[in-house]
Amino acid sequence: MNELNIEIKKKVFPLKTQNKQSINLIFKNLNFTIKRGQFVSFFGPSGCGKTTLLNIISGLDKNFDGWVKKYNQASHTSYMFQNPRLFPWLTAIENIKYPIKKKKNSEKIANNLLKKIGLEKYKNQYPNRLSGGMQRRISMARAFAPNPNILLLDEPFISIDKKISNSLRKLLIQLWRRNKPIIIFVTHDLDEAIELADRIIFLSNLPSKILLDYKVNLSRPRNQNSKNFISLKRLLSSTTKTVKTKK
């Protein structure tokens, strides 16, 4: 069942270089639909408009030509940003509760999530006193707190220790499996995309187009060192190269 339909006819970004106004075309006719519960990765070089795409889907960026259609009327969209973006003046649990503050059972939901992310001990700590990995866990818990139908993630695991990012990916899959929201996960790391996603959409350089829309049929949990994983990775990198040169 389709749940999210995106048609971006045109999205431009004004650029100012040495007092000269120029316009950068980011998307032209970028269309795709996503089924309920699907985990989709957008893979592409940096600067190909991935964050812009998420800002459009989330509704933070309304300045584009086209539409974002969410089939479920009561649809909630959550967003885990590249930086944790926690409120430094709120404690861990208050941060998680923030999106659902008005709900009666917000305390219970937040406590549950804290348990899931293994940070019960730190519930009354301020973010500045926690490590980068812990802050990201809390940020992830906050994104899941409103029980979203659509969850956007913008390269949330870059610039941290490999061991920590591995555990964060496992945690993400665990939390996703509870209510299976649509996940749109943006990355420029192919290993990460293959490990996580049901479907990988490859984006080109600007103006960004879909190079390849690939369904991943590996069973979970996926091991980056397994034979299937490595051969799939080889296949995908070679196909995208040939597609790129053809176009």
Added chain:
Amino acid sequence: MSNLLKNGLFRRFVSILLLIVIWGVVSKLVGDKVILPSPNDVLESIKYHASEDLFHHVYITLFRVFTAFFLAMIIGSAIGIVMGRKKKLDDYFDGWLILALNIPALVTIILCFIWFGLNEVAAVLAVAINKIPTVTVILREGTKAIDEKLVEVGKLYNKSRFEITKDILVPQLFPYFISAARSGLALIWKIVLVVELLGRSNGVGFKINEFFSMFDTTSILAYTLVFVLIIMSIEWFLVKPTEKKLTEWRL
């Protein structure tokens, strides 16, 4: 002794004691009460005035200080926040703000007395008008430093404009409120004294003018000291603890 000196509180105490000793020695050397009375003279004078009308005048002055302070904080912050968020308004009114900042306190005071008469409203208004531009400037800078990325989090979760202001903007502005309040309190009470000297018939400023006409330095210092102590206690027991409580999330 050297152990005691490691204690920060003790060091502060010693420093104040030292100041009083220096004052005592200098006053002894001068040997003229009109130029510099001794600490003991001033203490006696405080006791005497306290049994008379000292606290009546201190109370009146404090009331003016706080009315003007809150007026200036509320109006100044509101203007500062709006100017910080709206670039166009900032461009239009930046010139006005600089003009207001540079009008001497004495001019606003006299103009207020001319326009509104020698009354309480004019007095408090004159003080508030003097302080508003500085509060505006501080809060405008604070508003410009607001992290938009945190505001986006609020927008993402469909929070109303009011909720975003209350939960995301105000906490980020808090250090600026404190800094405006701190400099405000110190500045305002100095201006209040001038206002009282020029156009009121009560308050600390009025009394100091009276003692000036009698060359009574001892009483001038007695009144000043009492008032300074009150303002300092407000800083120590009200502003500092509030600041500590509300900014404990900082490292």
